[in-house]
Amino acid sequence: MAVALTAKDADDWTYRGEGAVNLVLAYAGNSAEFVGKVLRIPKVSTNGSHLENGHSALTPHECLLWKDTADLTSAPTREIAEQLYVQHVMRPLLGSEHVDAGMRILVSKEFLVAIEKKVLSQRPSWRVKAAKVNPLCDSVLLISDHSVFLHGTLKGEFSLCVEIKPKCGFLPTSKFIAEGNAIKRSVTRFKMHQALKLHDRMISEISEYDPLDMFSGSRERIHRAIKALYNTPQNNFRVFLNGSLIFGGLGGGTKSTNYMVGQDFEDALKHVIMAEDGMRTEKLLELITEALFRSGLLDRLLEVQKLDAIDIEGVIHAYHDIVSQPCLVCRKMDADEFTNRYATLHSMPMEESLKIVRDYLIAATAKDLSMMLSFQPQQRGDVDSPNGALFLKSTNQSFDLKVSFIDLDMKPFKKVVYYYELDQQIVHFYVQMVETEPWLEIKASNQEMRDSNESILL
Numbered sequence: 175m176a177v178a179l180t181a182k183d184a185d186d187w188t189y190r191g192e193g194a195v196n197l198v199l200a201y202a203g204n205s206a207e208f209v210g211k212v213l214r215i216p217k218v219s220t221n222g223s224h225l226e227n228g229h230s231a232l233t234p235h236e237c238l239l240w241k242d243t244a245d246l247t248s249a250p251t252r253e254i255a256e257q258l259y260v261q262h263v264m265r266p267l268l269g270s271e272h273v274d275a276g277m278r279i280l281v282s283k284e285f286l287v288a289i290e291k292k293v294l295s296q297r298p299s300w301r302v303k304a305a306k307v308n309p310l311c312d313s314v315l316l317i318s319d320h321s322v323f324l325h326g327t328l329k330g331e332f333s334l335c336v337e338i339k340p341k342c343g344f345l346p347t348s349k350f351i352a353e354g355n356a357i358k359r360s361v362t363r364f365k366m367h368q369a370l371k372l373h374d375r376m377i378s379e380i381s382e383y384d385p386l387d388m389f390s391g392s393r394e395r396i397h398r399a400i401k402a403l404y405n406t407p408q409n410n411f412r413v414f415l416n417g418s419l420i421f422g423g424l425g426g427g428t429k430s431t432n433y434m435v436g437q438d439f440e441d442a443l444k445h446v447i448m449a450e451d452g453m454r455t456e457k458l459l460e461l462i463t464e465a466l467f468r469s470g471l472l473d474r475l476l477e478v479q480k481l482d483a484i485d486i487e488g489v490i491h492a493y494h495d496i497v498s499q500p501c502l503v504c505r506k507m508d509a510d511e512f513t514n515r516y517a518t519l520h521s522m523p524m525e526e527s528l529k530i531v532r533d534y535l536i537a538a539t540a541k542d543l544s545m546m547l548s549f550q551p552q553q554r555g556d557v558d559s560p561n562g563a564l565f566l567k568s569t570n571q572s573f574d575l576k577v578s579f580i581d582l583d584m585k586p587f588k589k590v591v592y593y594y595e596l597d598q599q600i601v602h603f604y605v606q607m608v609e610t611e612p613w614l615e616i617k618a619s620n621q622e623m624r625d626s627n628e629s630i631l632l
C-alpha cells in the first residue's frame with residue numbers, strides 16, 4: 175500500500191466531528207478517489223488511559239474470544255482486526271447495505287501532525303483535553319460520507335442527514351441481577367445514567383429522550399422519541415445539511431434546544447422542507463419518524479442489542495472464568511447466594527463462557543452505534559429510488575432515503591470489568607437518589623403520565 179496522504183493533503187480535509195476514540199474528517203478537495211468520503215483517525219488519550227484500544231493487535235484473551243471469526247485473530251494490528259470485526263461480525267447482523275466497513279489507507283506522520291494542528295480550534299475543549307490524534311498510526315479508515323448523497327448532490331440540490339445515537343432500547347430481565355438492583359428491570363439504563371451524568375456535571379439537563387419509545391415499534395412513540403431528541407439532543411441527535419452541521423453538538427453533546435437555536439434550525443431547513451415558516455422543524459421530525467418506522471432497522475438493531483441476554487451482572491462471572499481469576503463478585507457474597515444464583519455460571523464449559531462474553535461485547539457495540547439517515551428531496555419526475563423513497567404527505571414531497579450504521583467498533587475484552595463497575599455505580603447512585611429524594615422520581619413519573627395522556631389524546 176503506497177502512502178496516500180502526506181502533509182500537503184491536509185488542506186483538503188475538514189473537521190466533521192469526533193467521539194471518544196476517533197476524529198472524523200470530511201473531504202473538501204477534487205480528487206475522485208476521495209470525493210464523498212470521510213477519514214476516521216484514531217486518537218490516544220492524553221493521560222494514557224488503560225481502556226484504550228491501543229495500537230497492538232488483539233490480546234490473547236481476545237484471540238480466544240474471536241478465534242472462529244474469519245482472519246480476526248491473525249490481523250497484524252488492532253486497526254485491521256477492528257475493520258474485520260465490522261466486516262464479518264457487525265455487517266451481517268445489521269445488513270450489508272447499511273454498513274460500510276471502509277478501506278485502510280496509509281498516511282504519513284506529517285499528515286497527522288498537520289491535521290491535528292488544523293482542526294484544533296474546532297474541537298470541543300474537553301475533547302482536546304481528553305485525547306489527541308494518535309501520531310503513531312500509519313493507516314486510517316476511508317469510509318463513505320453518509321451525510322451526503324453521492325448519486326447526485328448536483329448544484330442546487332440538498333441532502334439532509336440526521337444522526338441518531340439511540341442507545342440501549344430494552345430493559346434487562348436477567349435472573350442474575352442482584353435483588354438490590356431490581357430497579358434495572360423497570361428503569362432504563364439511559365435514564366439512570368442521566369442522573370449520574372447530571373450529578374457529575376457531564377450534562378446540564380436531564381434528557382427527555384426515552385430509548386424504550388424509540389424501540390417500541392409504535393409510530394406515535396417513535397415520534398415522541400424524536401421530539402424528545404430535538405428538545406434535548408445531547409450527543410444523541412445531530413442534523414447536517416450538505417455535510418455541514420445545522421443542529422446539535424459538533425464533536426460531542428449539546429444543551430437543550432432554546433428558542434434561538436430552534437429559529438436558526440427552522441431557517442436552515444427552508445430549501446429542503448417545503449412548509450411555511452414555523453412548520454418546517456415539525457415536518458422534518460415527522461419525516462424522520464416515518465423513515466425509522468418504515469425501515470424496520472430499529473427492530474433489527476434491538477435484536478443485536480439483546481445478545482446481551484444475561485446482563486453484565488451475569489457476564490462478569492463468565493469473564494472471571496475466562497481469565498482464570500477468582501471471581502471478585504462472588505467473593506463478596508455468602509455461600510447460599512452463590513449456590514442458588516451464580517454457581518451454574520461458574521460451572522459452565524469454557525466455550526459457553528466465551529459465547530456469553532462475545533455476545534455481550536457485540537451487544538455493547540450495538541448499544542453505542544449511531545444511525546445516519548440521509549434524505550434527498552426527489553426532483554419532479556424522478557423514478558423510484560433504488561434506496562427506497564419516502565413520501566411526506568403534509569408537504570407533498572418525496573425523498574430518497576439511505577440509512578447507514580456508523581461507529582461499529584469492537585469493544586475491548588478487558589472493558590468488561592469497567593462495564594460492571596460503571597453499571598453498579600449507575601444503579602447505586604439512582605437507587606440512593608430515589609431513596610433520599612423520592613420527589614425526583616415522583617416528578618419524573620408524573621411527567622411521564624402527562625406525556626402518555628397527551629399522546630393518547632393526540
Ligand SMILES: O=P(O)(O)O[C@@H]1[C@@H](OP(=O)(O)O)[C@H](OP(=O)(O)O)[C@H](O)[C@H](OP(=O)(O)O)[C@H]1OP(=O)(O)O
Binds near residue numbers: 538
Ligand atoms: O457506557 P456509555 O453508555 O456511557 O457509552 C459510552 C459513550 O457515552 P454516552 O453515554 O453515549 O455519552 C461514549 O460517548 P461520548 O464519548 O460520551 O460521546 C463512547 O461512545 C463510549 O465508547 P468508546 O469508549 O468510544 O468505545 C461509550 O462506552 P461503551 O459503554 O459503549 O463502551
Ligand SMILES: Nc1ncnc2c1ncn2[C@@H]1O[C@H](COP(=O)(O)OP(=O)(O)OP(=O)(O)O)[C@@H](O)[C@H]1O
Binds near residue numbers: 197198319337542581
Ligand atoms: N461515515 C461517516 N459519514 C459521515 N459522518 C461520519 C461518519 N463516521 C463518523 N461521522 C461523524 O463523526 C462523528 C464521530 O464518529 P464516531 O462516532 O465514529 O467516533 P467515535 O470516537 O468512534 O465515537 P464514540 O465516542 O461513540 O466511540 C459522528 O458522530 C458523525 O457525526
Ligand SMILES: [Zn+2]
Binds near residue numbers: 490494501505
Ligand atoms: Zn462469580
